[in-house]
Amino acid sequence: xxxxxxxxxxxxxxxxxxxxxxxxxxxxxxxxxxxxxxxxxxxxxxxxxxxxxxxxxxxxxxxxxxxxxxxxxxxxxxxxxxxxxxxxxxxxxxxxxxxxxxxxxxxxxxxxxxxxxxxxxxxxxxxxxxxxxxxxxxxxxxxxxxxxxxxxxxxxxxxxxxxxxxxxxxxxxxxxxxxxxxxxxxxxxxxxxxxxxxxxxxxxxxxxxxxxxxxxxxxxxxxxxxxxxxxxxxxxxxxxxxxxxxxxxxxxxxxxxxxxxxxxxxxxxxxxxxxxxxxxxxxxxxxxxxxxxxxxxxxxxxxxxxxxxxxxxxxxxxxxxxxxxxxx
Numbered sequence: 001x002x003x004x005x006x007x008x009x010x011x012x013x014x015x016x017x018x019x020x021x022x023x024x025x026x027x028x029x030x031x032x033x034x035x036x037x038x039x040x041x042x043x044x045x046x047x048x049x050x051x052x053x054x055x056x057x058x059x060x061x062x063x064x065x066x067x068x069x070x071x072x073x074x075x076x077x078x079x080x081x082x083x084x085x086x087x088x089x090x091x092x093x094x095x096x097x098x099x100x101x102x103x104x105x106x107x108x109x110x111x112x113x114x115x116x117x118x119x120x121x122x123x124x125x126x127x128x129x130x131x132x133x134x135x136x137x138x139x140x141x142x143x144x145x146x147x148x149x150x151x152x153x154x155x156x157x158x159x160x161x162x163x164x165x166x167x168x169x170x171x172x173x174x175x176x177x178x179x180x181x182x183x184x185x186x187x188x189x190x191x192x193x194x195x196x197x198x199x200x201x202x203x204x205x206x207x208x209x210x211x212x213x214x215x216x217x218x219x220x221x222x223x224x225x226x227x228x229x230x231x232x233x234x235x236x237x238x239x240x241x242x243x244x245x246x247x248x249x250x251x252x253x254x255x256x257x258x259x260x261x262x263x264x265x266x267x268x269x270x271x272x273x274x275x276x277x278x279x280x281x282x283x284x285x286x287x288x289x290x291x292x293x294x295x296x297x298x299x300x301x302x303x304x305x306x307x308x309x310x311x312x313x314x315x316x317x318x319x320x321x322x323x324x325x326x327x328x
């Protein structure tokens with residue numbers, strides 16, 4: 001009898017561990033940042049707030065559910081470790097867009113990292129489940145907060161995967177495309193002809209489309225590169241065009257783990273679906289040799305460049321908007 005009770009307790013505990021609550025975006029706790037959840041984790045990086053009353057930034061954080069031993073394909077939206085890691089990455093990565101508009105960052109039932117290498121055995125289903133939450137969050141944002149404001153979509157890695165799908169479902173060939181400033185989609189392989197009417201932007205002031213890049217070391221032709229990124233849409237996130245080479249002097253700034261920005265840190269070179277960089281000029285730079293590629297730094301390596309470009313695109317959109325209003 002005692003043995004049976006113990007088994008029942010273990011079953012109940014396992015059920016409790018695996019239980020995942022449904023996302024409800026009317027609940028401020030299901031947002032990392034929103035007008036109702038005034039999380040200030042990105043505020044330290046705002047010195048110019050002039051555009052925040054004009055545009056919105058919908059940011060989707062990258063994969064933080066990395067536990068190889070966890071049998072679950074998706075993490076619960078209220079998982080404390082996910083919230084902790086999402087907070088950390090949003091502070092140091094999502095903050096690159098913080099001066100470009102009012103921030104919206106939803107929590108979501110993120111797919112485990114292994115989903116990308118196990119698409120046919122559970123990964124695709126897990127990613128679609130995660131996207132279901134992101135889509136619901138974006139729908140809630142549109143219905144309750146947008147009110148016709150121009151939009152920046154931003155993500156990285158899994159976040160860019162979901163942003164790529166949002167473009168298909170809400171913007172491509174639809175009225176909302178007129179409100180799109182730019183979708184920043186680093187850390188994934190995306191075809192240049194992915195959309196019917198949304199195109200790759202190859203000028204720093206263009207609006208209404210997307211940009212994407214994937215960062216590698218000089219020796220970038222790895223199996224990962226060939227399988228995921230070769231031939232994909234790419235711009236240089238220093239020049240924001242297809243310029244093959246940008247000297248270190250043009251690099252605006254790498255937000256390093258010491259919370260300092262290092263300018264003119266590396267050269268960049270666009271090469272068929274990838275952006276390779278020279279060894280960054282930062283403290284402990286020799287440690288960079290231990291990394292197989294620079295995927296983890298797709299945003300932080302170009303943090304200041306992104307901040308500057310996002311603001312320029314918002315201002316360019318705003319000028320077009322004002323010119324249109326005058327004609328009316």
